[in-house]
Every structure is written in C-alpha cells, then in structure tokens.
Amino acid sequence: MHTRKMIPVGVLFLSLVILSAACKQKRKFDGPKGYALNTPQKFIMPTSLHEISGIAFYKGNPDTVYAEQDEDGKVFYLKPGDHHALAFKFGKHGDYEDIAISNEFVIMLKSNGHLYTFPFADLQQEGTERVVEWKDLLPKGEYEGMYADEASGLIYIICKNCPDESDLKIAKGYILQLNNQGQLSQHGNFAVDVKEVDKVLGTKKLEFRPSALAQNPRTKEWYIIASIGKVLVVTDPNWKVTAVYNLNPALYVQPEGIAFDKNYNLYISNEGGDLHSGNILKTAWTGK
Numbered sequence: 588m589h590t591r592k593m594i595p596v597g598v599l600f601l602s603l604v605i606l607s608a609a610c611k612q613k614r615k616f617d618g619p620k621g622y623a624l625n626t627p628q629k630f631i632m633p634t635s636l637h638e639i640s641g642i643a644f645y646k647g648n649p650d651t652v653y654a655e656q657d658e659d660g661k662v663f664y665l666k667p668g669d670h671h672a673l674a675f676k677f678g679k680h681g682d683y684e685d686i687a688i689s690n691e692f693v694i695m696l697k698s699n700g701h702l703y704t705f706p707f708a709d710l711q712q713e714g715t716e717r718v719v720e721w722k723d724l725l726p727k728g729e730y731e732g733m734y735a736d737e738a739s740g741l742i743y744i745i746c747k748n749c750p751d752e753s754d755l756k757i758a759k760g761y762i763l764q765l766n767n768q769g770q771l772s773q774h775g776n777f778a779v780d781v782k783e784v785d786k787v788l789g790t791k792k793l794e795f796r797p798s799a800l801a802q803n804p805r806t807k808e809w810y811i812i813a814s815i816g817k818v819l820v821v822t823d824p825n826w827k828v829t830a831v832y833n834l835n836p837a838l839y840v841q842p843e844g845i846a847f848d849k850n851y852n853l854y855i856s857n858e859g860g861d862l863h864s865g866n867i868l869k870t871a872w873t874g875k
Contacts, residue, residue, distance in 0.1 A: 618819070618832055619808075619819075619821055620875070621872050621873050621874065621875055622853050622870045623870060624819070624834065624835070624838075624870055625835055626870075627869055628868070628869040628870075628871070629866050630667045630668050630866060630868075630869065631864050631865075632654075632859070632866055632867065633665070633669070633670055635663060635674065636672055636865050637656070637859040637865045638656040638658060638858050638865060639654050639655075639844065639857070639859070639865040639867070640655055640657055640843040640858060641655055641683075641685030641686040641687075641733070641843065641844040642846045642867065643735075643846055644688070644846055644848050644849075645707065646688075647804065647847070649848035649850065649852065651665065651666055652664065652666075652867065653688060653693075654672075655685070655686045656858075656865075657858070658680060658681075659676075659680065659683075660677055660678030660679050660680060660681055661677065662675045662677060662693060662710060667869070675709070675710045677693075677703060677705055678695070678718065681697055682697060683695055683696070683697055683698075684698050684730060684731040684733075685730075685844065687733050687735035687742060688735060689735035689740055689742070689765055690766070690767055690769070691706060691707045691708070692704050692706060692707060692769045693707055693710070694733065694765065696730055696744065699727075699729070700724075700725035700726070700728060700730050701722050702720070702721040702724065702771060703718055703720050703721070704718070704719050704769045704771065705718040706769065719769065721771050724761075724763060724772075724773060725761055726749065726750075726761075727749075727750070728746045728747075728748060728750065728759075729747045729749070730744055731797065731799065732797045732800040732811070733745075734802055735765070736802065740764060740765045740766065740767075741762055741763070741764060742763040742764070742765055743761075743800065743802075744760060744761050745758055745760040745779070745800050746760065746761075747797055748796060756781045756782050756785075757779065757780055758779040758797055758811075760777040760826075761776050762774040762775040762776060779795075779797075779811065779820070779822060779828065781793065781795045783827070784820055787828060787830065794816060795813055795816070796814070796815045796816075797811050797813050798812050798843050798844075799811070799843060799845040801847055803847060807824045808824065808829070809822040809826065812855065814841050814842050817834040817836050817842070818832065818833055819832045839855060839857060840858075840863055841857050841858040841860065842857055844867075850872065853870045854868070855868050855870075
C-alpha cells in the first residue's frame with residue numbers, strides 16, 4: 588500500500604512565505620496598472636540631448652516633446668523619433684534639471700532651486716528679453732523634479748536633497764502659483780513619507796532622492812521617479828504612498844524625467860552615458 592509522505596508544517600509555512608514574497612516582488616516589476624514598464628518603445632535622442640533631463644508636452648500633445656539637458660540654458664523640441672532637435676536659448680550655461688509648460692508659459696528649474704519663466708510663444712522667436720529669473724521662492728537645497736498643472740496653474744516641485752530630510756525621513760515638496768501674466772508666487776507645500784516607501788519595499792535604509800514627478804491625468808495619482816535606487820513611487824492625490832516599483836536598470840539606466848501625454852501614455856527620459864545614448868521610453872496605456 589502506498590503511504591503518502593506528509594510535509595512538515597514548518598517547511599510548508601516557509602515555502603508559502605517564499606512563494607508569497609516572490610509573487611509580491613514580481614508584481615513590483617510589472618508597473619502600475621495599465622503600464623507595462625518592461626516593454627516600452629524607445630526613442631534615441633540626438634547628440635544635443637545626450638544629457639536629457641526633464642521632458643514636457645504642450646497641453647498633452649504627443650506630437651512634440653519639449654526637453655532640456657543638464658548643461659545648456661536651452662529648451663529643445665522635436666518629434667519623438669527625430670534625429671535633430673530645434674533649440675531656443677533662454678539662459679546661460681548651468682545645471683538645469685526640469686521643464687514644465689502651463690498657462691502659455693515655459694517654466695525651467697535649475698538644481699539650486701532658481702526658476703526661469705518665459706512665454707511659450709517665444710520658442711519660435713529669437714531673443715531672451717522676456718525671460719524672468721526667480722531666485723527666492725524655494726528654500727536652499729538640490730532640486731530635480733517639477734510638474735505643472737494646466738488647469739489650476741499650480742507648479743509642484745519636489746526636493747532631491749534638502750536640509751533635515753534624512754533625519755525626518757520625508758521628501759519635501761513646494762507648491763507655487765503661476766498666474767496668467769507668468770508671475771510665480773508661493774502657494775504651499777507637501778511631503779512624501781519615506782517610511783511608507785520603506786514599508787512597501789520592505790527596507791529600512793532607502794536613500795530616496797526624487798529626480799522627477801508627474802501626475803497621471805486619468806487617475807490623479809502622483810508618479811515620482813528616483814534615479815538613485817531605480818524606483819517609481821506612486822502616491823494617491825494626497826501624497827500617501829500606495830505602491831513602489833523597481834525599474835529595470837537595463838532599460839531605465841538613469842531616469843531623470845517623466846511626463847504623460849493627453850492619451851495617458853507614460854514617458855520616462857534617461858540621461859545618456861559612456862555606453863548608451865540619451866533616450867525617452869514610451870509606455871503606452873493599455874486601457875486595462
């Protein structure tokens with residue numbers, strides 16, 4: 588007679604824990620619902636955008652992407668897939684990190700927190716006489732991520748590295764108001780609890796240094812990229828962390844920019860390096 592071999596309870600429990608952890612880890616790599624982050628469409632950037640950082644769309648139109656790179660005070664614009672980008676010079680050489688477009692104005696963010704605004708229409712014209720520099724709206728710190736809400740005119744800027752953040756385990760953010768004349772003013776602040784990110788990932792020592800953020804126009808969730816650590820953090824509209832996804836380092840080598848178009852497609856830009864060109868990865872929204 589055949590005798591069925593019993594599996595010890597301890598071994599069975601351990602197996603279930605390992606299986607559960609493996610499934611949870613797999614889900615982290617899948618990406619948010621509706622976005623297959625591991626199978627994006629890649630657009631190689633021209634040499635002028637080898638060090639591409641921030642990206643934006645005008646009213647969500649995907650026909651033209653607007654971008655900047657770390658060193659030149661220029662706004663570049665091109666159709667995804669073009670081998671050449673047009674450029675508009677708005678400022679001197681510097682460390683520019685992000686771009687946003689709202690209320691018919693372009694907003695540029697420098698790493699030290701200085702901002703530059705000028706009319707969107709000026710991109711088609713020569714001269715920079717209408718560029719305004721804003722130096723004292725943000726506290727001292729290092730900034731890389733910015734998002735502009737077209738409907739409200741609010742500008743959201745998250746700090747990559749600000750004083751006291753490490754001790755408090757938060758990522759600070761600041762809200763500015765852009766009026767119809769292109770004037771900026773302080774409007775409030777927000778914060779992302781890094782302890783919540785640690786809890787979702789199951790870590791305790793995550794160095795969360797945000798490099799870009801955008802709001803999903805369909806769900807109103809916030810998508811925050813951290814190039815260091817290669818993670819995508821998703822929060823609800825009130826900045827409560829709901830999910831964290833590990834980004835495939837073979838694809839997202841140095842993610843520095845993020846944007847959505849009006850069709851809910853997701854774009855993440857990667858700065859180039861010695862062995863790879865700057866690029867933009869487009870993940871189409873599946874509608875599921």
